[in-house]
Amino acid sequence: MSMQAAEQLINGLILGAMYALVASGLSLIWGSLKMLNFAHGEFYMLGGYMVFMAFTIMGMHPLIALIFTMVSVFLMGAILQHLLIRPLVDKPGWDVSHIVITLGISIFLQNFAHRVWGENFQNVPYFFNGTSTIFGLGISHQRILILVVTVLVIFLLITFLKKSRAGWALRATAQDRDAATLYGVDVQKVYMWTMGLSAALAALSAAMLAPIYSVNPWMGNAVLTKGFIVCVLGGLGSLEGAILGGILLATAESLGVLFWSSEWKDVVSFALLIIVLWIRPSGLFGTKEW
Amino acid sequence: MVHDIKTRVAQNVSLFANGPWLSRSVVLFLLAAPLLAPDPYIVHILTLSLMYAVLAGSWNLLCGYAGIFSFGHQVFFGIGAYVSAIMAMRMGTSPWLGLLIGGGAAALISVVVALPCLRLRAAPYIAIATLGMAEISRVVAQNLVGLTRGELGLWGIPGLSDIALPLAGTISFTHNRIAYYYVMFVLFLLITGAIYWLIKSPFGIALKSIRESQDAAESLGVNVALYKIMVFIISAFFAGVVGSFYAHYILILTPSSVLSISVVVEIITITLIGGLGIIWGPIAGAFILTFSLEYLRFMGDYRLLIYGAILIMIILFMPEGFVRRIFPKRKLD
Amino acid sequence: MLQVESISVSYGDVQVLYNVTVEVKKGEIVTLLGSNGAGKTTTLKAISGLMRAKSGKLTYGVLDLQTIPAYQLVSRGIVMVPEGRRLFPNMTVYENLLMGAYHREARPGINGNMDRVTEMFPKIKERLRQMAGTLSGGEQQMLAIGRALMSNPKLLMLDEPSLGLAPNLVEQIFETIKDINRKQDVTVLLVEQNANMALQIANRGYVMENGKIVLSGNSKDLLNNDQVRKVYLGL
Numbered sequence: 001m002s003m004q005a006a007e008q009l010i011n012g013l014i015l016g017a018m019y020a021l022v023a024s025g026l027s028l029i030w031g032s033l034k035m036l037n038f039a040h041g042e043f044y045m046l047g048g049y050m051v052f053m054a055f056t057i058m059g060m061h062p063l064i065a066l067i068f069t070m071v072s073v074f075l076m077g078a079i080l081q082h083l084l085i086r087p088l089v090d091k092p093g094w095d096v097s098h099i100v101i102t103l104g105i106s107i108f109l110q111n112f113a114h115r116v117w118g119e120n121f122q123n124v125p126y127f128f129n130g131t132s133t134i135f136g137l138g139i140s141h142q143r144i145l146i147l148v149v150t151v152l153v154i155f156l157l158i159t160f161l162k163k164s165r166a167g168w169a170l171r172a173t174a175q176d177r178d179a180a181t182l183y184g185v186d187v188q189k190v191y192m193w194t195m196g197l198s199a200a201l202a203a204l205s206a207a208m209l210a211p212i213y214s215v216n217p218w219m220g221n222a223v224l225t226k227g228f229i230v231c232v233l234g235g236l237g238s239l240e241g242a243i244l245g246g247i248l249l250a251t252a253e254s255l256g257v258l259f260w261s262s263e264w265k266d267v268v269s270f271a272l273l274i275i276v277l278w279i280r281p282s283g284l285f286g287t288k289e290w
Numbered sequence: 291m292v293h294d295i296k297t298r299v300a301q302n303v304s305l306f307a308n309g310p311w312l313s314r315s316v317v318l319f320l321l322a323a324p325l326l327a328p329d330p331y332i333v334h335i336l337t338l339s340l341m342y343a344v345l346a347g348s349w350n351l352l353c354g355y356a357g358i359f360s361f362g363h364q365v366f367f368g369i370g371a372y373v374s375a376i377m378a379m380r381m382g383t384s385p386w387l388g389l390l391i392g393g394g395a396a397a398l399i400s401v402v403v404a405l406p407c408l409r410l411r412a413a414p415y416i417a418i419a420t421l422g423m424a425e426i427s428r429v430v431a432q433n434l435v436g437l438t439r440g441e442l443g444l445w446g447i448p449g450l451s452d453i454a455l456p457l458a459g460t461i462s463f464t465h466n467r468i469a470y471y472y473v474m475f476v477l478f479l480l481i482t483g484a485i486y487w488l489i490k491s492p493f494g495i496a497l498k499s500i501r502e503s504q505d506a507a508e509s510l511g512v513n514v515a516l517y518k519i520m521v522f523i524i525s526a527f528f529a530g531v532v533g534s535f536y537a538h539y540i541l542i543l544t545p546s547s548v549l550s551i552s553v554v555v556e557i558i559t560i561t562l563i564g565g566l567g568i569i570w571g572p573i574a575g576a577f578i579l580t581f582s583l584e585y586l587r588f589m590g591d592y593r594l595l596i597y598g599a600i601l602i603m604i605i606l607f608m609p610e611g612f613v614r615r616i617f618p619k620r621k622l623d
Numbered sequence: 624m625l626q627v628e629s630i631s632v633s634y635g636d637v638q639v640l641y642n643v644t645v646e647v648k649k650g651e652i653v654t655l656l657g658s659n660g661a662g663k664t665t666t667l668k669a670i671s672g673l674m675r676a677k678s679g680k681l682t683y684g685v686l687d688l689q690t691i692p693a694y695q696l697v698s699r700g701i702v703m704v705p706e707g708r709r710l711f712p713n714m715t716v717y718e719n720l721l722m723g724a725y726h727r728e729a730r731p732g733i734n735g736n737m738d739r740v741t742e743m744f745p746k747i748k749e750r751l752r753q754m755a756g757t758l759s760g761g762e763q764q765m766l767a768i769g770r771a772l773m774s775n776p777k778l779l780m781l782d783e784p785s786l787g788l789a790p791n792l793v794e795q796i797f798e799t800i801k802d803i804n805r806k807q808d809v810t811v812l813l814v815e816q817n818a819n820m821a822l823q824i825a826n827r828g829y830v831m832e833n834g835k836i837v838l839s840g841n842s843k844d845l846l847n848n849d850q851v852r853k854v855y856l857g858l
Contacts, residue, residue, distance in 0.1 A: 036414040087606060095413040096359055097605050100562060103555060104601030111595040165725070172711050172722050178673055179709040183774060184697045184726030221551075225425060228418050236414075263433050266425070273422040278406045281415060 005258060006137055012247075012254030014143050017150035019246030021205040022223055023230035024157065024239055025198030031174035031237035032194045033089070038102035039080075040202055040227055041220025042109035047073050047203025048215035049113060052122050062127035066149075069207045070200040077199025078192045080105065085195070086188060106220070113217040124210040146208045153204065154243060161239065170194060174237070202227075229273045235286020244284060313570070320475060324468045333467045337539070339580040340474045341532055344481050346560040346572035348528035351485055354567030355494065356521045357501030359413035361554055362403060362420030363529060365427045366396035368549035370530025371537040372431065372438060375447040378538070385450050385538040389477075389531050396530025397523045399427075404522035408515045411504055421551070428549040444543040470539050477535060481528050486569055488524070497521055559597070562604055565611025574613050624649040624810055625670070625778055630679030632669050639665050640834045642679070645812075647778065652804050652811040654821040654842070656855055657831035663814040664706050666831070667780050670812075671703045672696055683778070698726045700777030704784060706814075708767040712756030716747055716766055719755045723773030732775060740769040743799065761792040768799065772807075779803065780812045785820065793817065797824050818855035822846050830855070 022044060029037050050072050054065035084105065088097045128141040161167040172180040173190045181187050206219070213219070230249050234241025249269060256268040276283060320340070324333045349363045373395040374388030383391065406419045432440045439445075450463040450473065463469050488494050496517055499507040508514050537543055556579075564575025586593050608615055625647040632640040640662050647653045655663045668674040670681060672693025681688035683701060691699075710719050720740060724733045741748040744765045750758065755766060764784055771779060781800065785793040801824045803809050815821035822828055822842040830838035830851065838850065845851050 030414075036417065084602060084606070091609075093609065096566075097609060099359070099413065099417060100558065100605045101602055103558070104598045104605065106598070107555070107601065108595060108598030111591075111598060115591065115595065168714075168718065168722060169725065171714060172725075175711040175713055176709050179705060179711065180722075181673065181694045182671060182697060182703050182705065182709075183722055183770070184694055186692070186694045225421070229422070232415075232418060263429070266429050270422045270426045270429075274406055274419065274426075277410065277415065277419045277422075281410060 003137075008254045008258055009251070010137060010139060010143070012251045014146055015254065016247035016250030017146055018205045018209055019226060019230050019250050020154065020243040021150055021201045021246075022227045023234065023242035023246050024154070025201040026227045026231050027234070027237055027239055027242040028170075028194055029198045030231065032170060033085070033098075033191055034094075035085075035098040036102070036228070037195075037198070038099060038224065039105040039109060040102075040198070041222075041224030042106050042113075043073055043077055043199035043220075044202040044206045044223045045113060045215075045217060045220035046076060046109065046199075047206035048124075048210045048219060049117060049122070050203065051207035051210050052117075052124050052215050055127070056122070056124055066204065066207055069203050073203035074196040074200040078196035081192050081195035086191065089191070106224075110217050110220070117217065119217065121214040121216045123214050126211040142208075142211055149204070149208060153201070157201075158239065166193070226269065229269050232273055232281075232283055233276055235283030238283070238285035241283055241285035317479070320478075324471050328468065330467045333471050335580060335584055337467065337471045337474050339577045340471075340478045341536060342556070342560055342580060343573040343576035344474075344478050345529055345532045346557045346564075346576055347482055347485055347569075348525045348532070349554075349557045350561050350566065350572045351488070351528075352521060352525040354561065354571065355489060355501060356497040356518065358407060358518065358521070359416050360403075360407075360420040361417040361551075362422075362424030363525075363557055364549050364551070364553035365403060365424045366400060366526040366529035367533040367536070367553060368427065368431070368545070369399050370396045370533030371543055371548050372444070373530075374534035375444055375537040375543055376437065378448045379444075379446070385448055385534075386453070388538065389534045392534030392537070393527040393530035396533065397527040400522040400526030401519060403526075404519045407522075408518055424549065424551070424554070428545050431545040431549055438543075438545065441544055441546065445541075447537050447541045447543065449541060450538050474535060477531065481531070482569070482573070485528070489569065493517075493520075559601055559604075562609070562611060563600070565613040568611075568613060570613050571611050575611070578612065624684060625812065626680070626682040627666070627670065628680040628682070630666075630669055630676040630681065632665055632674055632676050638834070640669070640676075643831070643834070643836055645829055645836070647810060647812050649810055650804075650808065651827065652800070652813060652825045654813045654815055654825040654828040655831060656815060656818045656821060656828055656851075658816065658855075661831040662834040663831055664782055665834075667703060667782050667812070667814055670780065671701065697774050698728045700775065701780070702771045702774050702776035702778070703780040704767045704771045704782065706782035706786070708763045710755040710763055710767060710770070712754065714755055715752055716755055716758070717751040719766055719770050720747075720773050723770035726774065729774050733773070736773045736775070740772050743772075744769055760787050761789065764788060764792075764796060765799075768796075768803075772803070776809050778810045778812065780814070782814045783816060784813075785815065785817045793820060797821075800824060818851065
């Protein structure tokens with residue numbers, strides 16, 4: 001395998017990790033609330049700005065900054081859900097109304113960020129400097145951090161969902177909301193925590209990538225579309241699907257860059273999306289709800 | 291005595307508001323508007339409002355009446371614009387013909403867009419599918435720089451060519467905003483009239499049945515797939531015509547101005563403000579939004595912030611839209 | 624124990640229950656009969672808080688049920704086995720049972736309950752690691768009842784437990800319900816279309832038609848009632 005291809009594959013893995021985190025959040029929300037969160041990209045963006053504030057401005061230790069970012073965006077997600085989404089959940093027309101309100105939130109947050117932090121790209125320094133050589137390839141410590149943290153977080157997430165009482169409440173709500181209520185689950189609270197968790201995952205992803213890609217108010221747009229594509233690929237509502245789909249898409253994109261130019265790689269992902277929706281709308285692991 | 295007069299006035303106002311004369315007055319007002327306020331800036335805003343009214347109207351046909359929540363309507367608008375512009379610039383096609391050709395190109399593309407949507411039913415899936423296709427078209431337009439000049443912009447599009455009218459003589463469109471306004475007004479009448487006629491026809495009833503329940507419609511013998519394709523074609527054609535007009539009015543095009551998500555976001559906002567699924571919804575919404583945004587121009591950078599807040603407020607507190615709120619008792623669709 | 628006084632319920636603008644009054648005394652098995660669309664499920668939904676009654680009173684002992692959110696009813700002992708079972712399809716049989724004991728009050732007795740339920744339903748015991756969505760109809764019904772038992776019910780409401788089951792399974796289900804009532808001291812409110820079997824195990828019954836209660840009385844009297852015999856028992 002050529003050096004170039006190997007490097008692209010590593011990039012693909014990093015990208016896949018990011019896609020997996022972002023898409024996991026989207027998938028969780030789709031599963032329990034039955035909604036597409038069009039503001040998901042903005043939680044990602046807020047994550048970028050929170051780490052900017054914490055690390056660059058306030059000078060926290062990088063790991064503390066990451067935790068700060070996750071917690072603050074978690075709260076933002078939970079509060080937004082409680083104030084703005086909750087009133088619509090049980091009303092008719094939810095199918096359409098949720099798209100509209102998350103769209104509105106997205107526009108508001110983008111421009112809010114623009115007002116507060118300005119339109120310039122903000123730089124965040126690397127958390128850890130230096131590189132290591134693994135299998136003859138030089139990989140920066142930042143990238144290693146991304147891989148390690150992502151694997152860890154995903155592992156924690158899966159454990160949380162499979163083993164903890166709160167995780168069961170989440171899964172039960174996603175599978176049958178009424179039955180969950182009948183057996184003692186406060187479904188509204190679950191919705192709130194789910195949104196917070198989803199936002200925190202996106203924020204973490206942005207925070208770790210911030211030193212590589214920098215931060216600006218519109219960085220959420222591209223991420224959102226990719227998030228949707230990954231979720232559809234893996235099957236909306238399936239966590240394993242989101243993770244696998246993320247890796248798949250990232251690999252396809254990275255390889256695509258090798259063969260075509262980078263401007264066309266987006267077309268590759270969108271085309272993949274259309275093909276999946278055309279042939280198998282439920283994706284790899286999804287349920288038949290399309 | 292005074293009480294009688296008050297009641298009489300109230301009755302007459304009610305009769306006026308609830309009869310066909312309200313709509314007719316609005317149309318008459320629109321007919322006369324540029325003559326009442328000839329300031330070119332205001333005429334421009336009026337033209338834009340009409341444009342959005344028709345564009346949103348075509349989307350309303352797709353979403354409000356047929357229940358297809360398309361997030362990719364900008365494709366039809368953009369393709370109409372680019373096809374008409376490029377043909378006029380490279381092959382010397384008359385922009386007037388371009389209006390039809392733009393519409394036709396959009397209609398053709400719409401068949402491709404409609405195909406994945408035949409199987410999908412839930413609004414979120416249709417939204418993603420149509421969004422994906424729209425984004426493909428945007429990126430393609432950005433990358434085919436030889437044809438479209440990408441983000442550098444397609445400059446120097448010819449405006450509408452002179453026409454000779456029986457009573458008015460030859461009309462030149464160069465720097466003639468009022469003339470453009472009346473062209474858009476005629477398009478508005480034709481397209482809105484066509485949509486209205488369609489809605490009232492058996493075709494329209496079939497569309498509504500699909501919106502309510504695809505399964506029920508299917509079991510009643512409605513060829514759901516065929517109707518979906520047809521409504522896409524019709525809706526796209528109208529959007530394409532508007533796009534073509536836009537190209538020959540504004541005279542510059544970039545992929546991010548006519549093929550981006552912001553176009554469909556604006557369409558959705560407009561339709562919801564006015565009212566989804568009713569004829570006057572997009573029209574009211576277009577005028578309300580376009581004029582409000584212009585009025586808010588002094589707020590400069592806060593404009594878009596308010597835009598987002600408006601969307602949130604509308605869906606939370608007035609999801610039925612202004613028109614239904616003001617006329618709750620009228621049968622509007 | 625349970626007092627439903629004159630409740631009216633609507634779906635949007637359409638009213639479906641008109642002044643429904645039902646009483647369930649401690650230790651009884653009461654059955655709610657009626658054909659499709661009579662309003663039986665809606666009545667249960669109103670009691671369990673999944674739907675709100677527009678008027679009327681719902682009391683459980685001294686508790687006004689309308690002041691409590693639906694998800695808190697199970698901790699008071701009001702448990703429902705919903706129509707269609709409503710299991711968690713992508714969770715295992717074991718996890719479904721554990722979800723029955725999700726609320727805090729049921730946690731101390733989890734192990735004891737688990738043993739009891741698996742003993743009652745040996746088929747369930749065999750399939751603990753299987754996904755609930757892959758079970759057969761009869762097994763699902765048993766799992767649904769097992770899940771309900773895990774929550775330490777005092778008032779157990781069942782919505783058409785016999786629906787879609789083979790006759791021998793139906794008998795088994797009704798035997799199980801009778802068992803639960805006698806041996807575990809659980810009061811039962813049973814909604815059924817299978818009037819014959821329901822009246823055989825119930826103490827009292829109500830008959831609903833078009834959202835109203837049209838008949839009530841001892842099950843023996845109802846079994847002998849001409850109207851009931853003709854319409855619901857096919858005799």
